[in-house]
Amino acid sequence: MPDIFLSYRRQDSSSATGRLADRLEEHFGPGRVFRDHESISPGDDFTEAIRRAIATSTVMLAIIGPDWLTAHDEQGRRRLEQSGDFVRQEIETALQAGVPVVPVLVEGAKMPARNELPKSIAELWRINAIELSESRWPFDTDQLMRTLQSRYVIESDRPAMGELPGSTPLFGSGARFALSLLELATHPTRMIAKQQTGQAIDHVRAFVFLLGSLAVGSLLVLLGFQLQDPGSSAAELARRFVGGSLGLVLAGLVITMLMSIALLLAWRAAGRRVELQQITLVMAYLVSGAWLGLAAGALVFGFGASFYDPGWFGAFARAIGFGLDAPGALGPVLERRLGLQAIPAVAGLGTGALTWLLSALWCIVAWGAFRQAFGVTRGRAAAATAVWLLLLGSVLLIGGLLASQLAGESVPAVARALRQG
Known part of the structure; x- marks a missing residue:
């Protein structure tokens, strides 16, 4: 999906908009610029495609020519x-969705006064406009692209204006991953939509991102356990990290695929035919964000817990079955430490929660x-989500019953083994 949405009136500024679009596509890439008739695929609903493109854009450029107002x-x-005017609808949609709108004056046009604009888009009057003059076209468009890169963080495969040829970019793959994480955290639907270009590489990027997120989450969990056992050796830490990362990667991939299959069935039941590849692409980013949030919360929560009981993580692990040396250890721990007095403990527990x-x-x-990806109504999306939750709930219920039955059968055997030992 595009980053830059061009809103213009064809009979007003079609030529200038075409020139600007060519310049933007040359610098940022064709996939980052949306220009109505050229960016909408045959068979798509025009109104819905426009709405979806605006909602997932980073910025809208409202191209204002001499006849835009009149x-x-x-x-x-x-x-x-x-x-019903499309230009008015586009700007209204952007303002309502919180998408920044930048007025761009072309062919000598002047910024409309506030009382000349409909009330629904009167806010446009307050926004500082950018003028593209015919006599300074290369300079003005360079300034516009510099603004798009610096203020709205729209990346280009080309070096930023002003960089020396051959200079090394400051941002490597790690920095790009961090920037993607930041955008995923703040604008998830927009970030995910931008990854859906229709190319096979989209799925590779999605699952590489998922693997990186699982690894980062594993590191956060490892740090949480290290707070409880600061005496661990470097070799022990490396072993935990490698083992934990491999386990999380496998578990994450399996969970992502199972949830995707369940959602595929749910969308089919809701009357929308979608492909599994479409679902797994979005699900990879959702699982990435959810796991990182869970891991970060666990780290902070464990940090706070360590102030009133340094062995809290270990006791919790034993209590849920990761150790047999001290069954039921969590209960006495919580009873002894119920009154939290330390400010760091309260801050850590509260921040984690x-x-x-x-x-x-x-x-x-x-x-x-x-x-957004499937272009459906809220009602149909809600129906598919309800079916998905029902399917997952049924699987978890059946799995829980089977696990309880197996655990009930294995407890006597474990007890006999402990007594014999």
């Missing part, structure tokens, strides 16, 4: 005053990426 229809009515709450809210927001 353009009228066959009956002599000003187009901008009509609710808040991180988990924000992660849950993030998952709800990010789930909208499926609706």
